[in-house]
Amino acid sequence: MKKVLKYVLYDILKNRFVIGYTLLLLLLSFAFFGFEVNPGKGVISLLNINLIVVPLVSIIFAATNFYNSYEFLELLSAQPLSRGTIFFSQYLGVCLSLSLAFLIGIGLPVLFFEGTMVGFRLVLTGLLLTLAYVSMAFWASVLTSDKAKGIGIALVIWFYFTIVYDGLVLTLFLSLSDYPMEKATIIFSLLNPTDLARILVLIKLDVSALMGITGAVFQDFFGSAKGVWISLTALCIWFIVPVFMAFKKFSNKDL
Amino acid sequence: MVAACTPAQKPIEYAKDPCQFCKMTIMEPGFASELVTKKGKVFKFDDLSCMIKYMKIEQTSIEDHAYVLVNMYGSNEFLNVQDAVFLHSESFKSPMRGDVAAFKGIPHHSHLPLETTEEIKPLNWAEIIKLF
Amino acid sequence: MILFKDIEKSFGKLNVLSDVNVEFSGGHSIAVVGPNGSGKTTLIKMLLGMVLPDKGKVYFDGKPISESHQYRGRIGYMPQISNYPPNLKVSQLISMMTDIRESAGWTGKLDNELIDAFEIDSFSNKTMSTLSGGTRQKVGAALAFRFNPDVLILDEPTAGLDPAACEILKDKIQNERQKGKLLILTSHILSDLDELTDHILFMNDSRIQFYQEIKGLKEEFQEDKLGKIIAQLMRAKSKSQSKILVS
């Protein structure tokens, strides 16, 4: 696998899109930290990049790249390689290159300007989000052979987790305000990787606000070491399960 | 989710939970009280007077709730308000000065922080509501 | 050497292979022929493990190919259109393929005949995306032969190649044929097939219509040119079955 991965990486790292993405993130990082007197505000702006731009780029790039590499995947499958090797070389290649872009574009500036726990969590959750959305992109891509359809599904996934899901939760909370919903907040948070990443950073950043109003259950959970570990595990599940489903589908797929 | 919606009483976390009405932290077990709505929402109070005032403002009564509970005086054991006997005296010094203590039956005088000469009449829930 | 046994395959409602039972032996050079959509490509892809049968099994040297991917180390495959990672250099692609074969246990002498003949070294520093279609075909051909495989699967090998390169490739194919290798070819250029193959597998309507030696076929049809025979066959089929066989 290492052999193939090496060449997949050679290819993707020279991809103009990945280079552009790295530069864009770098530019944004320096702009946010440079213009804001208060680094806390820079972190908030970067958090939005983390939650909106990073998932979008990850899922679209991964899906597009999958379809563009389709013939190459065919070619590889005629070689003495297992489907697993082919699939995971491609998957890891995309994950590693996007993670590297993220680490250079956001990780380094954060380390430089905001080397705190908040900064660390920002980078960690951003990385996990990258992996999660790449996984979902792969899943979407193996489900359909139609490139336009696959990228469409990827976009819908992003749109759902970024906007629709929160809108649904909001509506649900407001219409069920007569019911006890303390535990529901935790469940709802765990069911959306973007929300999970956001809360893991906010629980450090806006701790005073979150401590106050969400209720004891929420703050006890996300404020405790156990809760943080559960959340991180959940985020990992968010990239492991889709990639596993994608791999299962890919193994039995006609190329 | 279904389980979460079945009304159930919840223990009060002293020094942590706020009173729904006066927003103060609930500290003293002997005076705290709790409302559980039929939909399962729990409201906690640091003083019986807070709960009664809250119920009056919200215009609700016992019938609207799954549980209306009060701590027995000097303990953190809940008692249904309709099963309780109440005593009202300034000597109780309850957190919001409702100064009402709840008991399972009429308590022995010597267990109370009352001035020896003080004589107080036991009250029931209907009578206690009128106090606040 | 290669055995297709009771193969059934459909894509959704579309039946692409039914009741396929055929055995290819070493030393044969087989032309896979049939109208578009008859299942040729699916058959080849199935042999390479890209398409999985719904029913039945494909055996390579007696072993089902679904059990291990190692057999593909003995196959050289030249796809019809060679698309490679755009930012990879030719040299990197070649060394990747070498790495893959070697880590799959391949040992032996590299066959660099085509690499030399096509002068691939002269552009080995270029990235794949900068190469023309024909040049990419040259790389594909060179890679298919490079590891001295026992089986060669060549999908439209001459399409896109300039006449000179075409001749080089055909010579190479003839060479390998003489070494007793199993060759499986598809081509629209029937004269090529005439020249390069000795067996014909004729497919139509997702079934194998027949598999036999070309020599015998020519005698049967009293015709010397393979092209004419095939044209005849196809016409006959489309009339008798009143089916539109277009893809």
Place this chain on the structure above:
Amino acid sequence: MKLIYPFLILLVSSFLPALAANYEIHNAEELVRVIKIAQDGDVLEINAGKYLINGLLIEKEINLVGKGFPVFDGQFKGEILTIKASNVTVSGIRFEHVGVTSVIDWAAVKVIESENVIIENNQLFDCYFGIYLSASNKCIVRNNEVEGIASNEQNTGNGIHSWKCDSLLIHNNTVRNHRDGFYFEFVTNSKVDSNLSVNNIRYGLHFMFSHRNSYSYNVFEKNGAGVAVMYTRNVDMHHNTFKNNWGSAAYGILLKDITDSHIENNTFDKNTVGILMEGCNRIEVNHNGFRSNGVALRIQANCEENNLKNNDFENNTFDIATNGMVVQNLLLNNYWDKYEGYDLNKDGLGDIEYRPVNLFSTLVERMPQVMMLLRSFTATLLDKIEKVMPSFTPENLMDEYPRMKPNLHEKIA
């Protein structure tokens, strides 16, 4: 008869000092014996050492002066000193180990129905209640250090507790790990200044029904629920610092039913809620700094005619939250770091108004769990839409002339 008493006191205090005796005390028995024989105005110099004392009643106008911090150990058996006489001074003594009862509030030093008692420079450690003033006037409590043991949460009393008192001075004390650091009920015309109240389980400062008092230059930090101020008129709070009060029921200040009061030049730093105002009228909230709070100001709908001027709002998650539509309060010339307007005429004031209440905070007021969506794309989107066409947030709650620069010159550290 009652009239003669003041005269006697006057006589004693003006003629006796010269005659006042000085006693050197070395142990508990001696202390008890001397208190029996001592006259008004006498000074008892108490030498360092351990004194096992409980329930020592002082009914004479004497001065207890510790030398090298003698330790009065109550052995958890009851109160240590109970003072029922005016003009008593207690200083330089370390009090330890006052026991807990649910019926009586045992304290290290309790003053009952007396005047001009001075309690200063003492140390109190592991006492149920620390200093307890009951129905006493004109007393001074200063420079004391009061430290409880926080582990037994419900069994800790208040550090400095006053009930039905008038004209007290509470100055430069430190209280830690008690239930309420400072507690005042029915206390009037008193001054509480330069105290430090840290890590108390409930409130750093808590007063009810205590009119016409002033609180200044105090620091309230990391108290379980911050500071609570209730049912009181004419409170003057200035130059205090409220910081790091975190929790679901924690406030810099919880103001409940307060009228005609001043809250000025205070600093609110990193509190869950800086100020919660409920049922508050005619309060001047001016020149305060609100920084890094969850909600800087939470104004309930039943607050009217409050003025908020020249305050600085920086780095708060929410500047103002409210649960109503119409809020009859004035916001003027505050600095809001979230303000996005311009100052084209260069008068230091923004050219358009600032509305500090956003839609999201309004939704949170209605359903607290909505907070889960804080800073989500959806929440931001809703706020932007609301800004363009306000429909849910109170339209008249706005600062018409917001400042472009902070009023206070100190920047965030």
